[in-house]
Structure formats: structure tokens, C-alpha cells
Amino acid sequence: MTKPYSMDLRxxxxxRLExxxxxxxxxxxxxxxxxxxxxxxxxKRRLGSVAPxxxxxxxxxxxxxxxxxxxxxxxxxxxxVTLHQLTAALAVRGLHVHPASVGRFLHREHKSFKKTILPAEQLRPKLARRRAQWIRYQTRIDPTxxxxxxxxxVKTNMAPLRGWGARGERLVAHAPYGHWKTMTFIAALRHDRVEAPWVLNGPINGEAFRLYVETQLIKTLKPGDIVVLDNLGSHKGAAVRDIVRAAGARLFFLPPYSPDLNPIEQLFAKLKHFMRRAARRSAEAVHNAIAATLNAVTPLECRNYIENAGYKST
Incomplete structure (x- = not known):
């Protein structure tokens, strides 16, 4: 910091002014x-002195x-609790501060305003025990x-959720409301790559899922692989289990209501973010945007998704 000018100079x-x-x-x-x-x-006019x-x-x-x-x-x-509520509570205690001051205080205390929503069903005792058992074995399996x-x-009416606009004015964008196409994207996440991507026109069902496993996933499986799925009914066909076993792999279902234990959900969150930004309006354009997003996924990113969900060999 520079020093103030001397009193003599001031x-x-x-x-000279006088x-x-x-x-x-x-x-x-x-x-x-x-x-x-x-x-x-x-x-000098305000304080009667030019002292710094x-x-x-x-x-x-x-x-x-x-x-x-x-x-x-x-x-x-x-x-x-909000910053304004905390500000009001402090005012009752005799301390009058701005909400921004409360926000800066909380950041200094290493607090941030955030929240992850998980299914309330996870709190049920029976399900909580199943999740605890699953988590206990997570680190005992080779992630590879x-x-x-x-x-x-994925849909042809996806659009960015927010954008920059003038303060006090609405920011308006347009997306199809009457007619659009809904597609189902299926893929497999490994520790270093995304495999067997497939796009299905319309919703998934047991027959479509069996076809995917039989024609797409089976090409990527090798003996010793462990295929992890959620509890969706279309996943539980006996034919699906037989196909996986025939490849020398094993099939395990996650505890119900446990998307946090499936790391591919993190990849899907990224995919949907980029699909909203791309805002493609035809099935072919959606397919191309999905391919571009998957091509940008790195091995390190895949590993981070899996480790973030708790699957890290110790």
C-alpha cells in the first residue's frame, strides 16, 4: 500500500488555494x-484538517x-433458512447487518447454499438396511x-433452462409445446469409457430392453464383468439374466430408490445439460448431439463418476 502525501505538501x-x-x-x-x-x-471543509x-x-x-x-x-x-431470515433474527438480537454480510460470513465459515434431493423411501428401515449392506461391499469390488x-x-423440445437478460425484464425463449418426440437413451458406464450406447424411439419396456442386451450390451461383456442395474421392472426379465450369464458376467440389482448408487446418473445429468444447450429439433439431430457429447467423455471423467458414487477399491 502506498504512503499518503506528507502534511507539508497538503x-x-x-x-495556495486560499x-x-x-x-x-x-x-x-x-x-x-x-x-x-x-x-x-x-x-478540510468537512473535518477542518487535511491530515490523512x-x-x-x-x-x-x-x-x-x-x-x-x-x-x-x-x-x-x-x-x-434464508439470508433474509437470518438478518431479521440478528436484528432482533440488536445487530443490524445487510443480508450480503450474512452471506459473506457463511462463506467464511465454509458454508454454501446447496441441496441434493434423495428419495424419502431411503429412510425406511428395511431399505436402509439393504443400502447399508450394499455400501459396505462397494469398496471390496474391483471397479474395472x-x-x-x-x-x-431425451426429447426434441429440450431447451436451456436459463439465460442472461436485462434486469427487470423477462427473458423469453421458445420450444415446442404441442408436438415433440421422446426417445430413450441406454448406455453402459465402465471405469474408463461409455459402451453400448443405443437410442430407442419411445419408452423402454421389457422386450426392448432384452433386445438391447442381446444385440448391443452382449458385444461388450467379458467373463468376470458385474452388470449393475436399478430395479425397473423391464430390467428383470429372465431372458436378460440368461444372456448376461451366457457371456460369463453376473447381474446385480441396486437397492430400490437408490439412484445415488448408480454413477451413470451423473453422466446422464451431464448429457441432459448439453442436450438442453444443443436444443435439437429432429431425431437425427438429437442422435448426433448425443454422439458428440459421448465423444467428449474422458476415461478420467468415467472414473470420477464411479468413485464419486462410492465404488473405489481400497
Whole structure:
């Protein structure tokens, strides 16, 4: 931080102003900025002195001590509490701050406003036990043997959810409301790649899924693979299990209501984000956009998806 100009220089500048010189003349003579002369004059009129104010130094945070403990306890009690509610609660305690100050305080305390929604059914005792058992064995399996399989929908009316616009004005976009096509995208996620991508016109059913396994997935399976699926009814055909077993692989179903245990859901979230940005309006264009997205998926990304879901050999 630079040092303030000396008092001698400031007083000489004020003396010249009082003698009738203009701020520009004083600045030119003393070789300082015109703005400095103007600010010194204003400071003298306001405070009666041109002495510089305090520079630098630590400004103590207003939300500290008991107020800090109070805010943290409120956040712990109700994770959905808003900045305005916290501001109002602090005002009742006698501390008046701006909501932005509360937000900065929470960031300093390593808090961020976020939430992941999981099915409430996971809290059922029976299902909770099944999930705990699954999670207990997650790290005992070689991730290179795992093949995570699932499907998701893609549509020809997908569009970006948000965009930049002028404050106070609506940002309007257009997407088909009356007619569009819905397709089902199926794929398998391994530790280093995405395999057997397939797009089906319309929803999935048991026969379509069997056809996918028989014509697409089977080409990628090898002895020792472990195929992991969710509990969708169309996945549970006996023919599907027979096809997988014939390839020397094994088939396991996730506990019900457990999308968080299937890492391919993270890939699908990325896919839908890019599909909204692409905003394709024909089936062929949707297919091409899916292919472009999958081509950009790296082995490291696949590994991160799987490890983030808890499948990491220890």
C-alpha cells in the first residue's frame, strides 16, 4: 500500500488555494493529481484538517462472538433458512447487518447454499438396511469389473433452462409445446469409457430392453464383468439374466430408490445439460448431439463418476 502525501505538501496546497489559485494550478505547481487537491480541500471543509485518515488495518467482523454462534446454530437447526431470515433474527438480537454480510460470513465459515434431493423411501428401515449392506461391499469390488447400466429420456423440445437478460425484464425463449418426440437413451458406464450406447424411439419396456442386451450390451461383456442395474421392472426379465450369464458376467440389482448408487446418473445429468444447450429439433439431430457429447467423455471423467458414487477399491 502506498504512503499518503506528507502534511507539508497538503498544507502548501491548501495555502495556495486560499491565496486564490485554482485546483489545476496548484496541482501543476506541486506535481500532484488534480483530484488529490480537490479531495484535500473537501476534507478540510468537512473535518477542518487535511491530515490523512487511517489506512489499512483489520476491520473486525460484525458477526462474531455470540452472534457467530447464534447464526451457526440457526443454520444447523434449519438448513433451509434464508439470508433474509437470518438478518431479521440478528436484528432482533440488536445487530443490524445487510443480508450480503450474512452471506459473506457463511462463506467464511465454509458454508454454501446447496441441496441434493434423495428419495424419502431411503429412510425406511428395511431399505436402509439393504443400502447399508450394499455400501459396505462397494469398496471390496474391483471397479474395472463393474458395468453400470441404465436409461434416460431425451426429447426434441429440450431447451436451456436459463439465460442472461436485462434486469427487470423477462427473458423469453421458445420450444415446442404441442408436438415433440421422446426417445430413450441406454448406455453402459465402465471405469474408463461409455459402451453400448443405443437410442430407442419411445419408452423402454421389457422386450426392448432384452433386445438391447442381446444385440448391443452382449458385444461388450467379458467373463468376470458385474452388470449393475436399478430395479425397473423391464430390467428383470429372465431372458436378460440368461444372456448376461451366457457371456460369463453376473447381474446385480441396486437397492430400490437408490439412484445415488448408480454413477451413470451423473453422466446422464451431464448429457441432459448439453442436450438442453444443443436444443435439437429432429431425431437425427438429437442422435448426433448425443454422439458428440459421448465423444467428449474422458476415461478420467468415467472414473470420477464411479468413485464419486462410492465404488473405489481400497
Amino acid at each position: 498544507e502548501r496546497a491548501m495555502a 491565496a486564490g489559485e485554482t485546483s489545476y494550478e496548484v496541482a501543476a505547481t506541486l506535481k500532484v493529481a488534480v483530484s488529490s487537491v480537490i479531495k484535500w480541500a473537501a476534507r 485518515g487511517k489506512m489499512g488495518g483489520h476491520r473486525p467482523y460484525r458477526i462474531s462472538g455470540g452472534h457467530r454462534a447464534f447464526v451457526l446454530s440457526e443454520v444447523e437447526r434449519d438448513s433451509h 469389473r463393474l458395468v453400470f447400466l441404465d436409461e434416460t429420456w
